[in-house]
Amino acid sequence: MRNVFLIGPMGAGKSTIGRLLAKELRYPFKDSDREIEARTGADIPWIFDVEGETGFREREEAMIAELVQEQGIVLATGGGVVMREANRRALADNGLVVYLRTSVDQQLQRTSKDRQRPLLQTADPETVLRDLMARRDPLYREIAHLTIDTDQRGPRVVVNTIMAQLDKELS
Ligand SMILES: Nc1ncnc2c1ncn2[C@@H]1O[C@H](COP(=O)(O)OP(=O)(O)O)[C@@H](O)[C@H]1O
Numbered sequence: 770m771r772n773v774f775l776i777g778p779m780g781a782g783k784s785t786i787g788r789l790l791a792k793e794l795r796y797p798f799k800d801s802d803r804e805i806e807a808r809t810g811a812d813i814p815w816i817f818d819v820e821g822e823t824g825f826r827e828r829e830e831a832m833i834a835e836l837v838q839e840q841g842i843v844l845a846t847g848g849g850v851v852m853r854e855a856n857r858r859a860l861a862d863n864g865l866v867v868y869l870r871t872s873v874d875q876q877l878q879r880t881s882k883d884r885q886r887p888l889l890q891t892a893d894p895e896t897v898l899r900d901l902m903a904r905r906d907p908l909y910r911e912i913a914h915l916t917i918d919t920d921q922r923g924p925r926v927v928v929n930t931i932m933a934q935l936d937k938e939l940s
Pocket residue numbers: 777778779780781782783784785786845879880919920922923924927
């Protein structure tokens with residue numbers, strides 16, 4: 770069974786849609802951030818605080834290398850997973866990669882109340898998100914097998930759109 774890997778920026782809905790999609794497909798759902806937290810015994814803000822972003826990226830790369838060995842899972846990745854080439858290769862070679870696209874305006878709305886994203890705990894999250902998008906969007910596109918725009922679609926509709934495309938891809 771083929772894996773389905775969700776990529777895209779913070780607030781694109783990878784974690785939310787991944788859970789719903791997994792139910793629909795009857796695949797186990799994994800969220801790489803939650804797996805990293807379980808393995809570390811600490812949450813993402815703590816890891817950034819104590820080990821820095823580089824420490825987090827090391828843990829993330831090790832976790833992705835492990836998770837792509839699974840068969841038939843839905844995996845929600847973290848928004849920065851594409852920054853490392855090893856991760857891009859691991860995802861592209863071991864499953865169907867779905868890029869959930871969204872605008873910076875939507876990202877801001879969807880992430881504003883959540884304190885769990887260390888990169889956005891700044892006075893000017895909009896500038897951070899625009900800068901990350903400029904650097905990461907080409908990398909998301911590079912490995913995506915499917916791209917779905919999530920700005921005008923609620924989570925349920927995004928799932929249905931992915932399911933319709935998956936039927937084509939997996940048949
Ligand atoms: N398509 C969507 N439309 C509206 N809100 C959404 C959509 N997808 C996710 N959300 C909301 O945005 C927030 C961030 O979603 P999340 O799944 O954590 O994103 P990610 O894992 O990509 O960072 C959550 O509150 C979620 O309910």
